[in-house]
Amino acid sequence: MARLIAVTSCPTGIAHSLMAAEAIKKTAELMGHEIQVEIHGAEGTTNPLSDETIAAADALLIAADIHVETEPFGDMPTLTVSTSRAIRDTRGVLDELLALVPGLAAQPAEPELPETTAGGGRRIVAITACPTGIAHTFMAADALKKAAAAAGDEIHVETQGSVGAKNQLTPEQIAAADLVVIAADTHVDPSRFAGKSVYTTSVGAAVKGAADVITKAKAEAAPLSGTAPAAAAAEKTGKRKIEGPYKHLLTGVSYMLPIVVAGGLCIALSFVFGIEAFKEQGTLAAALMDIGGGAAFKLMVPILSGYIAYSIADRPGLTPGLIGGMLAVNLEAGFLGGIVSGFLAGYIALLIRDRVQVPQHFEGLKPVLIIPLLSTLAVGLLMIYVVGAPVKGIMDGLTHFLQGMGSTNAVILGLILGAMMAVDMGGPVNKAAYTFAVGLLTSDTYMPMAAVMAAGMTPPLGIAIATMIGGNRFTQAEREAGKAAGVLGLSFITEGAIPFAAKDPLRVIPSLILGSAVTGALSMYFGVGLRAPHGGIFVLAIPNAVSHLALYALAIAVGTALTTVALLILKPSLEEPKPATAVRLATK
Numbered sequence: 001m002a003r004l005i006a007v008t009s010c011p012t013g014i015a016h017s018l019m020a021a022e023a024i025k026k027t028a029e030l031m032g033h034e035i036q037v038e039i040h041g042a043e044g045t046t047n048p049l050s051d052e053t054i055a056a057a058d059a060l061l062i063a064a065d066i067h068v069e070t071e072p073f074g075d076m077p078t079l080t081v082s083t084s085r086a087i088r089d090t091r092g093v094l095d096e097l098l099a100l101v102p103g104l105a106a107q108p109a110e111p112e113l114p115e116t117t118a119g120g121g122r123r124i125v126a127i128t129a130c131p132t133g134i135a136h137t138f139m140a141a142d143a144l145k146k147a148a149a150a151a152g153d154e155i156h157v158e159t160q161g162s163v164g165a166k167n168q169l170t171p172e173q174i175a176a177a178d179l180v181v182i183a184a185d186t187h188v189d190p191s192r193f194a195g196k197s198v199y200t201t202s203v204g205a206a207v208k209g210a211a212d213v214i215t216k217a218k219a220e221a222a223p224l225s226g227t228a229p230a231a232a233a234a235e236k237t238g239k240r241k242i243e244g245p246y247k248h249l250l251t252g253v254s255y256m257l258p259i260v261v262a263g264g265l266c267i268a269l270s271f272v273f274g275i276e277a278f279k280e281q282g283t284l285a286a287a288l289m290d291i292g293g294g295a296a297f298k299l300m301v302p303i304l305s306g307y308i309a310y311s312i313a314d315r316p317g318l319t320p321g322l323i324g325g326m327l328a329v330n331l332e333a334g335f336l337g338g339i340v341s342g343f344l345a346g347y348i349a350l351l352i353r354d355r356v357q358v359p360q361h362f363e364g365l366k367p368v369l370i371i372p373l374l375s376t377l378a379v380g381l382l383m384i385y386v387v388g389a390p391v392k393g394i395m396d397g398l399t400h401f402l403q404g405m406g407s408t409n410a411v412i413l414g415l416i417l418g419a420m421m422a423v424d425m426g427g428p429v430n431k432a433a434y435t436f437a438v439g440l441l442t443s444d445t446y447m448p449m450a451a452v453m454a455a456g457m458t459p460p461l462g463i464a465i466a467t468m469i470g471g472n473r474f475t476q477a478e479r480e481a482g483k484a485a486g487v488l489g490l491s492f493i494t495e496g497a498i499p500f501a502a503k504d505p506l507r508v509i510p511s512l513i514l515g516s517a518v519t520g521a522l523s524m525y526f527g528v529g530l531r532a533p534h535g536g537i538f539v540l541a542i543p544n545a546v547s548h549l550a551l552y553a554l555a556i557a558v559g560t561a562l563t564t565v566a567l568l569i570l571k572p573s574l575e576e577p578k579p580a581t582a583v584r585l586a587t588k
Contacts, residue, residue, distance in 0.1 A: 002033045002101060004094075005049055005057040005073075008083060009040035009064040020063045020086040027090040030175050033098075040064070059101045061086075061093065077101055082367060089191040121152035122218065125169050125177040125193075129160035129184040130203045130254075136495055140183050140203045143210035151214055160188065180224075181206075181217050187251040187311040190224060197221035204424070207495075208502040245343065252308035252342055253435050256300055257534075260438055263296025264532040271531065271544035297442055301338035302326045305345065308338075312346025316353050316367065320345035320375035324383055331388035334395040335439030340387055341379060349375040399443045410447070410524040417448060418455035418520020418559075422512040425459060425494045425501060438533050446529030450546060453492050454523045454556050455516035457536055460489030460496035461556075462515050462563025463508075466571075469564070473571040478503075492536035504571070511566035519559025526551040 008020040021037045028035040036053055039046040051072075059077040062070070063086035070078065077100035081093050126144050130136035141157040148155035156173050159166045169192075174180075180198040182188050183206035190198060199217035206213050270278045270288035278289035302325030309321025324341030331337060352371050405413070420433035434456070437448040467474045467482025474482065481499055488496030501508045529547045532539040539545055546552055 002058045002098060003056055004028060004033055004035040004059055004061065004097065005053060006035060006037040006061040006063060007040065007049075008037060008086065017083065020083040023087050023090040024061065024063065024094070026171050028094055030171055031091075031094060033094075059097050061097050063093070089194055092191070092194045095195070121148075121154060122179050123177045124148055124153050124155040124179045124181060124214070124217075125173055126155060126157045126181040127160060127169075127184060127188055128157060128203055128206060129186050129188055136185075136203045136207060139495060139498065140206035140210070144181065144183065144206055144213070147210035147214045150211065153214065160184070160186075179217055179221055181213065181221075183213065185247065185250055186254045187247070189314075193224050196224060198224040207498055248308050248311040248343070248346065249339065249435070250431060251311035252304040252306075252339075253431065253438075255307040256304040257438075259296050259300050259303055260441070261532075261534045263292040263300065264441065265535065265539070265542075266292030266296065268292075268532040268539065268542045268545035272542060274544070298329060300442060301329050301335055304335065305338040305342035308342025309346035309349060312343070313350040313353060316349040316371045316375070317346040319372040320349055320379040323376050324379040327380060327383045327388070328391075331383065331392055332395070333383075333388050333391040334399075334443055336395050336398075337383070337388065337391045340391055341383055344382055344387070345375060345379045348378050395443065399440070399445055402440065402445050402448065407525055410527075411521045413448070414451045414455075414520035414522070414524030415517045416520075417451050418523075419513050419517040421452060421455040421494060421520070422459050422497075422509070422516035425497050425512070430456070430494060441531070441533060446531055446547075447524055447527065449533055450528040450530035450552060451520040451523040453530055453534070453536070454528075454552065454559065455520040456494040457489050457492050457556055458515045458519050458559035458563055459494055459512040460485040461560040462489075462512065462567065463497050463500050464489060465560065465564045466567040470568045470571065472573050473568065475574065490537045492534060507570040508567065511563055511570060514566050515559040515561075515563030518562055519555050522555035522558060523552060526555060528552045528555070 006021070006024050008017045008024070017039050021039045025035060025037055036049060037047060038049045054073060054076075057076060059079070060070075060073050062078065062080040063083050064080070077097070079093070079097040079100060086093055126141070128137050128140040128144070130140075137159050141159045144157055145155055156169055156177075157167060158169045171192075174192060174196070177196060180190075180193045180196045182190065182198065182200045183203045184200075185203050199213075199221040201213055201216075266288050270285045270292065273283070273285040277283060277285035280286060302322045305325025305328065306318050306321035309317030309324075311317075321342050324345045325338045328334070328337030328341050333340075349371055352374050353366075356366075356370065356374070358366055358370065402413075417433045417437065420429050423429045433452055437452040440446075440448055464482045464486030467479045467485075471479060478500065485496035485500070488494075497508070497512060501512065526548055528551060530539075530545070530552075532542070532545050540549060540552070
């Protein structure tokens with residue numbers, strides 16, 4: 001056991017000082033070491049270190065973003081890190097500190113934990129997260145729990161959903177675990193699992209084959225170093241995972257969606273009073289339009305851009321990403337400009353963070369001055385002088401094409417978007433179609449959004465009806481699941497169809513694609529426009545939220561019926577045929 005002391009300090013003396021102190025104390029205690037932490041906060045110094053405590057200490061940790069006077073500590077072994085790193089990589093930081101102490105470097109920082117539970121299984125912790133944080137997140141969590149229980153393992157699963165993290169993993173659970181599974185299609189900070197064996201996969205893989213994921217995790221998980229990102233673990237294990245630009249885009253979309261949904265619904269509610277009612281200042285309709293269109297939709301592109309950059313460069317990417325996204329709005333470059341600015345900001349901030357070196361005494365200025373200033377200047381100037389005008393031209397051309405296209409082009413686009421919604425039911429192809437439609441809302445192009453939502457509703461709705469009227473083609477468990485799929489379909493949660501598609505893909509997926517493609521084509525042919533990006537049937541009840549409501553309902557009904565008929569034709573009966581002798585006796 002080592003006697004450690006620490007000092008935490010950040011420019012504001014509020015959040016990071018306190019968070020770093022708490023993380024350091026808890027982690028050191030879990031590792032079996034004695035520690036005292038002095039906090040330089042907004043209200044002064046808390047828990048000041050006495051001369052006796054300093055004299056008895058083996059090593060000093062300074063977690064600070066500003067200068068901290070080190071003279072009182074003499075020449076004892078000292079490690080200086082930023083508060084951000086102390087929060088995100090606490091175990092790795094403490095391991096580095098202990099390595100500086102003679103006689104402690106070769107000793108294990110904590111006692112070895114047993115690799116199995118009392119019943120012979122493994123102790124597993126897991127995180128599930130998908131871009132929307134609705135269906136896939138929780139379906140993957142349930143699947144992993146069932147698979148682990150069947151294998152005799154103990155598992156705790158944290159879901160990072162649309163309402164935040166649920167069942168958050170405690171430091172004790174993480175410390176006791178001998179295996180970590182991250183099933184996510186968006187950015188998940190892996191730093192708290194430093195030193196653990198980590199296996200990274202997509203959330204879809206956990207939904208469709210949780211048992212296989214658990215098995216491969218036991219065989220292929222690789223230790224995660226103190227500073228390695230999740231991608232490194234995936235690379236070491238050779239595991240397929242959504243990586244690179246698409247993962248960053250999905251992360252941006254996941255943070256953008258709640259704003260788009262809230263803003264779109266506020267706009268839809270303003271139309272309850274009439275399509276033109278918001279033009280009369282001082283009315284409730286005008287206030288709702290200001291909230292939805294004037295505030296929420298203006299934030300949509302900056303948030304998309306900011307969190308794309310955050311996925312690439314972590315916190316340093318946020319400032320240039322948000323500012324670049326705002327410039328995209330001002331330059332009328334739309335969501336395409338936001339995507340471009342997000343990637344520019346992320347990679348520029350990452351380059352500055354990793355390549356620009358400053359003297360140690362000025363290290364605290366790097367996250368609050370050097371990176372934000374240089375990256376913002378670079379992104380801003382590129383957006384204004386290089387990127388903005390061409391992307392605006394592309395966006396204008398796309399908008400004019402979509403708003404002026406004839407019925408043939410509309411039907412073709414609807415077919416493509418509709419089919420994409422059913423190909424993987426909430427996966428990358430589905431999300432690409434949805435992101436395309438949502439992005440066009442900012443340019444007052446509403447028809448693709450209507451086609452995408454209608455096509456996303458029909459797969460689970462068609463399955464629900466097929467399980468009701470074709471009961472001999474489905475097991476009792478499938479008939480029960482069909483009821484839940486119907487509710488999910490009405491809510492525009494396409495993922496309700498996944499269990500059926502995973503079990504019988506060659507028959508189910510073509511049926512779903514057929515129904516969704518026809519639905520999307522009919523919606524575009526009828527010229528239906530939808531101003532709210534989510535909500536399913538519950539949004540359709542808002543007056544004027546959707547144009548040509550009756551025709552829209554017809555498109556959904558036709559697509560659902562086609563899906564149902566195709567399933568009944570392709571799915572074989574589960575009943576065993578009667579023996580020939582029994583048939584002859586029955587006819588006598």
